Amino acid sequence: MSEQDDLKLTALYQKSRQEQPSAELDRQIHNAASRAIYQKSRHWLWRFSTAAVVLLSFSVVLNLLVDEMEGPETLVEEQVLPESMDMAQAPAPVAEEESAAGAPAEFSAARRAPLITEAPAPSAPALAKEKKLSAEPMLSSRMLGEDSAVASRMQDATQPVQEIPRLPFTLAELLELAEDLRGVERADATINLYHKDKLILRVQPQADSVRYMAWPGAHVLGVKVDWFYKPQSFNRCSQPVPYRRCELSEQVEGFFEGQRLDHIRWSQQPGE
Amino acid sequence: MQQDNLTDEALFAAYRDGDMAAFDALYARYRQPVFLFLLRRGHIHAVAEDLFHDCWMRVVDDRGQFDGKHFRGWIYRIARNLSIDQIRKAQIRATDDVDPAEASVNPISTQRQQEAEDCIELIKHSIGVLPMEQRDVFLLHQEAELTLQQIAELMAVGRETIKSRLRYAMQQLKQLMADCL
Numbered sequence: 001m002s003e004q005d006d007l008k009l010t011a012l013y014q015k016s017r018q019e020q021p022s023a024e025l026d027r028q029i030h031n032a033a034s035r036a037i038y039q040k041s042r043h044w045l046w047r048f049s050t051a052a053v054v055l056l057s058f059s060v061v062l063n064l065l066v067d068e069m070e071g072p073e074t075l076v077e078e079q080v081l082p083e084s085m086d087m088a089q090a091p092a093p094v095a096e097e098e099s100a101a102g103a104p105a106e107f108s109a110a111r112r113a114p115l116i117t118e119a120p121a122p123s124a125p126a127l128a129k130e131k132k133l134s135a136e137p138m139l140s141s142r143m144l145g146e147d148s149a150v151a152s153r154m155q156d157a158t159q160p161v162q163e164i165p166r167l168p169f170t171l172a173e174l175l176e177l178a179e180d181l182r183g184v185e186r187a188d189a190t191i192n193l194y195h196k197d198k199l200i201l202r203v204q205p206q207a208d209s210v211r212y213m214a215w216p217g218a219h220v221l222g223v224k225v226d227w228f229y230k231p232q233s234f235n236r237c238s239q240p241v242p243y244r245r246c247e248l249s250e251q252v253e254g255f256f257e258g259q260r261l262d263h264i265r266w267s268q269q270p271g272e
Numbered sequence: 273m274q275q276d277n278l279t280d281e282a283l284f285a286a287y288r289d290g291d292m293a294a295f296d297a298l299y300a301r302y303r304q305p306v307f308l309f310l311l312r313r314g315h316i317h318a319v320a321e322d323l324f325h326d327c328w329m330r331v332v333d334d335r336g337q338f339d340g341k342h343f344r345g346w347i348y349r350i351a352r353n354l355s356i357d358q359i360r361k362a363q364i365r366a367t368d369d370v371d372p373a374e375a376s377v378n379p380i381s382t383q384r385q386q387e388a389e390d391c392i393e394l395i396k397h398s399i400g401v402l403p404m405e406q407r408d409v410f411l412l413h414q415e416a417e418l419t420l421q422q423i424a425e426l427m428a429v430g431r432e433t434i435k436s437r438l439r440y441a442m443q444q445l446k447q448l449m450a451d452c453l
Contacts, residue, residue: 005446008453009395013414016392019317021307021324026299029328033295036332037287202318213318243316243362255316257362263318 024184024192163224164252164266169203169210178220195220209267225264231256280343288335298343299328306351309415312399313355313407323358327351348416349426352408391452398448406441409434 168174171183171191182194193201200217203210214223231237234246234254243255243262252266275283275297286294306327310320330350338346399407412423420438424431446453 005453006442009442009445009449010414012391012395012449012452013399016395017304017308017415018392019308019311020304021321025321025325026303029299029325030292030296032329033287033299033332034292036335037290037292037295199318243319 022184022186022190022192024186162226162248162252162264163222164264165222166268167201167203167212167221167223169205169270174201174203174221177222181220193221206267209269211265211267213263213265215263223264225261227261229254229256229261230259281340284335284338284343285340302344302347305415305417306347309348309351309411310355312396312411312415313352314400314404315355315358319358323351323354326354330354342422344416345418345422345426348412348418352412352426391449394452395445395449398445401448402441402444406437406444409437410441410445413438 167177169191171185171193174191174193175181175183178195180196184192184194186192189205191201191203192199193203195217198215198217200215201221201223202213204213205211214221214225216225216227218225229248231244231246231254234248237244237246237256243257246254246256248254248264252264254264255262275294278286278294278297280298280301283294283298287298307320307324310323310327311317315323327347327350331347334350399410402410408427409423412418412426413420418426420431420434424434427434
């Protein structure tokens with residue numbers, strides 16, 4: 001156990017420092033930090049605007065009270081006054097503040113949907129299609145209750161019910177699989193595919209295969225998984241921290257966070 | 273350019289005053305180390321990215337609460353707390369059918385150790401084999417470049433305890449990595 005070993009160990013550790021957060025994540029964090037500062041600088045303007053609106057409202061109310069005392073003829077004249085004073089501009093800063101107050105929630109949504117702000121509003125047919133597709137697990141959950149659904153799955157654990165189609169591995173081809181998809185390709189050729197506000201698929205090229213990871217929501221790609229599976233339904237599972245990895249079938253592995261199936265993983269040969 | 277010479281604390285103060293370039297410079301300094309700290313702590317890549325994001329959001333949201341003294345210690349404290357919360361949540365959900373003692377041990381399976389192809393891979397897996405307390409000390413020392421005293425303050429234990437944990441961590445790693453040293 002020499003000091004030379006310490007140095008070698010440190011050197012090896014330094015060599016192992018290769019992984020990095022994605023560029024997309026960098027962008028999200030930069031934007032969030034920028035917005036936070038921008039909101040701060042706008043804060044004094046909002047206070048000033050609010051004070052101005054309150055002052056103006058007070059004077060209008062005061063005028064109306066005076067008018068009521070003076071009679072209906074002058075009241076009609078004075079009621080026109082607020083519009084002619086360009087009051088329509090006054091609420092604008094309030095609206096800005098409302099959107100600012102909503103920002104933290106927006107950030108957390110953007111974390112899993114980095115490009116959602118750039119995505120066009122989904123068409124009505126697409127929404128209807130999505131609603132229909134996502135209705136299936138909701139229905140089974142409500143009708144059976146999660147426990148009974150799990151119980152039935154546990155009885156049937158030897159025959160996992162799932163359909164994993166062969167998926168393309170290029171971003172362009174993946175985007176054609178469904179509507180409302182957005183994709184990000186990292187420098188290491190990993191592709192993250194988002195459906196609306198959710199990460200649903202990750203495609204990682206390996207030496208001689210392509211690895212796929214799918215989350216709930218991947219059904220829009222034809223990936224059908226019973227997300228009620230629980231780790232105790234399977235015999236071959238790894239250690240549980242932070243994820244317990246179980247073989248759902250010969251090709252597919254499931255990653256459980258506690259009792260919840262978080263995502264699945266499988267590989268396929270590009271040339272198949 | 274000039275920002276390269278500024279301390280972390282000066283950059284963060286500049287960011288709080290509205291200088292986004294200062295934030296970018298600070299982010300560039302801590303981007304990879306904080307991410308690797310989370311990853312090597314045992315989280316898979318997707319979870320590490322989530323925690324990394326949450327960590328920076330906490331830095332941004334709590335910028336007014338930073339006491340201005342030691343940014344490095346502050347950000348790693350945030351990252352570590354988020355990581356601990358995440359693991360705790362997973363363990364609570366797992367207690368129905370999992371022995372808690374089993375749940376607290378290393379996340380790297382024997383199978384994955386066997387899969388390790390070379391020394392670079394082996395050291396990643398070996399760090400995962402360390403008990404969490406030793407792993408924390410090793411990572412805070414190697415990745416965060418904190419001193420023993422700073423780690424002791426961050427983990428709220430004595431300096432001597434940190435020193436012995438680091439020694440045990442190094443010993444265990446050297447044993448696991450014997451073929452590579």
